[in-house]
Amino acid sequence: MPWIVTTGQAWKLKVFYVLIVLTGTLFARFVLSYNGIEVMPGLGEARSPALFLTIGIGAFLWLLLSIQCPTCDALPVWIVLREVDASRWLLDLSQSDRCPVCGQQGSPVRQD
Ligand SMILES: [Zn+2]
Numbered sequence: 767m768p769w770i771v772t773t774g775q776a777w778k779l780k781v782f783y784v785l786i787v788l789t790g791t792l793f794a795r796f797v798l799s800y801n802g803i804e805v806m807p808g809l810g811e812a813r814s815p816a817l818f819l820t821i822g823i824g825a826f827l828w829l830l831l832s833i834q835c836p837t838c839d840a841l842p843v844w845i846v847l848r849e850v851d852a853s854r855w856l857l858d859l860s861q862s863d864r865c866p867v868c869g870q871q872g873s874p875v876r877q878d
Pocket of ligand 1: 835836837838839840865866867868869870
């Protein structure tokens with residue numbers, strides 16, 4: 767079973783996915799607005815990239831700061847982002863069976 771599941775943190779990954787989908791939707795709205803198509807005008811100025819940039823950056827900060835190893839207390843997302851190929855880091859994070867920092871296999875119970 768993946769480390770992120772056994773440590774009870776899979777929901778944090780799901781929150782990240784929701785935020786990324788939202789970012790993509792707002793980016794599409796941004797692009798459409800330049801083609802004269804106004805979608806969801808209640809959300810404010812569609813031609814401003816601030817909304818999708820803020821949510822996109824927030825999604826990565828969320829993932830970076832929320833996922834923590836219960837054994838070594840490290841924030842492994844930063845390590846994975848730095849060391850794993852850009853096309854594979856999310857796959858590695860979601861499927862690895864151990865902490866990328868200390869190598870400990872997931873345990874939902876803290877060991878300290
Ligand atoms: Zn660890």
